[in-house]
Amino acid sequence: MGTGFRAEVLALRPEIVERRRDLHRHPELAFEETRTAGIVAAALQELGLEVQTGVGKTGVVALLEGAHDGPTVLVRADMDALPIEEENAVDYVSTTPGKMHACGHDGHTSIGLAVAKMLNARKDEMRGRVKFVFQPAEEIGQGAPAMIADGVLQNPRPDASIGLHLWNTLPVGTVAVTAGPTMSAADDWQCVVSGQGGHGASPHETRDPVVAAAQIVIALQTVTSRNIDPLDTAVVTIGVIHGGSAYNCIPTSVELRGTLRSYRKETQELIHRRVREICEGVAAALGCHAEVTITPITLAVDNDPDLSERIAAIAAEVVGAENVRRDVRTMGSEDMAYLMDDIPGCYFFIGSANAGKGMDYPHHNPRFDIDEDALVIGAELLASAAASFVLPEG
Numbered sequence: 001m002g003t004g005f006r007a008e009v010l011a012l013r014p015e016i017v018e019r020r021r022d023l024h025r026h027p028e029l030a031f032e033e034t035r036t037a038g039i040v041a042a043a044l045q046e047l048g049l050e051v052q053t054g055v056g057k058t059g060v061v062a063l064l065e066g067a068h069d070g071p072t073v074l075v076r077a078d079m080d081a082l083p084i085e086e087e088n089a090v091d092y093v094s095t096t097p098g099k100m101h102a103c104g105h106d107g108h109t110s111i112g113l114a115v116a117k118m119l120n121a122r123k124d125e126m127r128g129r130v131k132f133v134f135q136p137a138e139e140i141g142q143g144a145p146a147m148i149a150d151g152v153l154q155n156p157r158p159d160a161s162i163g164l165h166l167w168n169t170l171p172v173g174t175v176a177v178t179a180g181p182t183m184s185a186a187d188d189w190q191c192v193v194s195g196q197g198g199h200g201a202s203p204h205e206t207r208d209p210v211v212a213a214a215q216i217v218i219a220l221q222t223v224t225s226r227n228i229d230p231l232d233t234a235v236v237t238i239g240v241i242h243g244g245s246a247y248n249c250i251p252t253s254v255e256l257r258g259t260l261r262s263y264r265k266e267t268q269e270l271i272h273r274r275v276r277e278i279c280e281g282v283a284a285a286l287g288c289h290a291e292v293t294i295t296p297i298t299l300a301v302d303n304d305p306d307l308s309e310r311i312a313a314i315a316a317e318v319v320g321a322e323n324v325r326r327d328v329r330t331m332g333s334e335d336m337a338y339l340m341d342d343i344p345g346c347y348f349f350i351g352s353a354n355a356g357k358g359m360d361y362p363h364h365n366p367r368f369d370i371d372e373d374a375l376v377i378g379a380e381l382l383a384s385a386a387a388s389f390v391l392p393e394g
Ligand SMILES: [Zn+2]
Pocket: 102, 103, 139, 363, 364
């Protein structure tokens, strides 16, 4: 059992854990990852890699050139933390009030550096190159687009993109590699319903946007229940409803805002069309006017089927075939999708929960923490998956 990286990854365990804990103590929010980027750049320079900093504001890119020609594989790790006050009582607790690595990106960064170290040791046999991408600002969905705008997908353009997420809905010791859509596209939508305000006692003299907004909220439920193929999947959520300032006044306008999630581009287009039609049509029927704005946040993470098959087989060597899940999907989103758009990619989940140790809080919870065995599993799998492109016998 185990890949060619097993012995090395076990030897690197103290370093991987210590680095993750150091990053955990010093969380940095989106586009503020200067300390983290400095640590990443220094570690990559120490390996002798060609390192670029300031890519997409605070991102770091390193190119590992093998001795022989071959394909380019992109390996991505995200670096940002969240504006959450940590509630864990551990010695590596966040030292920055109001900021916390509550999604596991500290682990991703530490894993990425371990993978760079392990692959760098094999560069003489390597056919091709590995582009290591340490990405900022995943939590706001802007880091990957910013790095792409700064050319991360050029010179050289990757032939494949891979990455992982530590995953606290799966127990440590399991891995999930799912072919096809795995994480959803996300759009932010907003609708301003305008009418004519007036006295609450004289509704007949107004065009009431509160009633129109209420009808819109109900009518929008039919997008998923009546328009989307029951075998497809989508979410229409209204997370914000704002209107009015006094109990006896009918306001002039009401604001609705929410998130739209889908796996397929056609479904996403259908949702956009129906949201607009419903908001505008219902508002018009009630004498009001709706102004709809839809802002794309991320694309769907759509895993290449062949690549997923290959990485699932490697995962079976890492954790045993019985611990490899092929069916884990979420309507959560990831800007990794941009690094996989038009490039075959695979984004997989490393189980990191351990209920026995109280480490099974969900991502973004103030008590989120991972079982650090997941770091070693993640590093072995990510290194082996990257090696499958550039090393003759993995
Ligand atoms: Zn997150």
